[in-house]
Amino acid sequence: MEKIFEISKINNLELQNRFVRSATWEGMADEQGFCTDKLSRTMVNLAKGGVGLIITGHLYVQQVGQASPFQLAIYEDKFIDELKAMTDEVHYAGGKIIAQIAHAGCQGSAKMSGLEPVGPSVLQVNGKALCREMTTEEINVLIQDFTAAAVRAKTAGFDGVQLHGAHGYLFNQFLSGFYNKRTDEYGGSLQNRMRALLATLRAIRAAVGDTFPIMIKLNSEDFLDGGLTREDVIDIAAILEKEGIDAIEYSGGTIQSDKKLVPVRVGRIEKENEAFYREAAAQYKKRIKVPLLLVGGIRSFETAEAVINEGIADYISMSRPFIREPELINTWQSGERSPAACISCNACFRPGVKGEGIYCVAKEKEEQKKTD
Numbered sequence: 001m002e003k004i005f006e007i008s009k010i011n012n013l014e015l016q017n018r019f020v021r022s023a024t025w026e027g028m029a030d031e032q033g034f035c036t037d038k039l040s041r042t043m044v045n046l047a048k049g050g051v052g053l054i055i056t057g058h059l060y061v062q063q064v065g066q067a068s069p070f071q072l073a074i075y076e077d078k079f080i081d082e083l084k085a086m087t088d089e090v091h092y093a094g095g096k097i098i099a100q101i102a103h104a105g106c107q108g109s110a111k112m113s114g115l116e117p118v119g120p121s122v123l124q125v126n127g128k129a130l131c132r133e134m135t136t137e138e139i140n141v142l143i144q145d146f147t148a149a150a151v152r153a154k155t156a157g158f159d160g161v162q163l164h165g166a167h168g169y170l171f172n173q174f175l176s177g178f179y180n181k182r183t184d185e186y187g188g189s190l191q192n193r194m195r196a197l198l199a200t201l202r203a204i205r206a207a208v209g210d211t212f213p214i215m216i217k218l219n220s221e222d223f224l225d226g227g228l229t230r231e232d233v234i235d236i237a238a239i240l241e242k243e244g245i246d247a248i249e250y251s252g253g254t255i256q257s258d259k260k261l262v263p264v265r266v267g268r269i270e271k272e273n274e275a276f277y278r279e280a281a282a283q284y285k286k287r288i289k290v291p292l293l294l295v296g297g298i299r300s301f302e303t304a305e306a307v308i309n310e311g312i313a314d315y316i317s318m319s320r321p322f323i324r325e326p327e328l329i330n331t332w333q334s335g336e337r338s339p340a341a342c343i344s345c346n347a348c349f350r351p352g353v354k355g356e357g358i359y360c361v362a363k364e365k366e367e368q369k370k371t372d
């Protein structure tokens with residue numbers, strides 16, 4: 001059997017293959033952030049389609065950390081029952097599902113939450129402050145709230161959690177000198193910039209036990225002046241390895257990065273440009289033993305297989321291809337190896353914002369043309 005379809009384990013979690021649905025906000029929660037039947041069905045389709053591990057769209061752990069409309073929430077116990085209904089259905093369909101727990105920091109939406117966004121430091125964009133600086137007390141509460149969210153995720157039947165530490169979200173902001181200008185014990189040296197994250201990781205581990213997988217999504221680099229470089233991130237990964245993180249996912253860029261280097265790059269991806277962060281991943285694998293998930297612009301089976309067989313990463317993570325083809329992995333496993341049909345146009349975001357849930361608008365247009 002090809003290595004990419006072999007059974008493997010992350011901590012105690014057994015996975016049927018090495019394909020992961022990267023965290024993807026679906027815009028399918030209700031207005032309060034409760035999970036819905038529609039969202040459950042979407043996750044079940046991914047499980048039935050052969051995805052080895054599903055990572056949910058980001059769930060906000062504090063109201064002020066909400067980024068998007070119709071986003072899942074996990075800041076109180078009241079959200080557990082509906083989330084449990086979803087994990088039960090995914091498990092019944094033979095899938096595995098991890099909750100991405102998140103805080104948008106300076107990218108928080110005051111419009112959504114009614115609260116002033118907070119971050120490690122004030123972030124000025126075009127002369128306007130997007131957030132205010134968090135107090136030490138607020139950082140302590142943040143650590144508790146992430147921990148409570150992870151415990152809720154476990155209670156709700158998730159197979160693990162992934163901390164969102166990429167794409168300019170709050171932990172990325174703490175880690176990155178571009179965002180973090182603090183002069184107290186949470187800013188300056190790498191040790192200081194990692195302090196909030198490490199305290200969170202330790203508190204979660206103590207609360208959920210040794211066998212519950214805790215993963216993190218990181219930027220392999222920020223592509224920002226003064227932001228995280230590949231070398232910085234490998235130093236961060238080495239420390240997380242010592243602290244017992246179970247897996248790391250590599251992405252890159254933030255909304256403040258150059259347009260061509262944002263996390264969700266727009267435009268059809270030719271074969272030679274697939275796997276945006278493969279060089280950073282290869283560098284990681286030379287030093288770090290923690291399993292690596294690689295996301296960003298992977299579209300063909302050949303590239304996915306080469307990444308695994310050449311030891312560049314341990315798991316292939318994709319987002320947009322599964323919006324169009326939730327059955328893609330079964331198709332590939334059956335021997336039909338055409339590349340993902342996704343054209344990376346990002347039109348899928350639009351219906352999500354309107355409350356219709358994300359779907360492949362390009363596919364819909366193509367089908368309409370056929371019937372016209």
Ligand SMILES: Cc1cc2nc3c(=O)[nH]c(=O)nc-3n(C[C@H](O)[C@H](O)[C@H](O)COP(=O)(O)O)c2cc1C
Binds near residue numbers: 264298
């Ligand atoms: C509609 C949409 C929603 C996304 N939501 C999240 C999210 O909630 N958390 C996250 O870490 N990344 C999110 N992403 C980024 C993806 O996980 C992924 O990093 C990015 O799309 C690049 O991978 P791809 O080329 O396979 O799509 C989202 C992407 C899309 C298209």
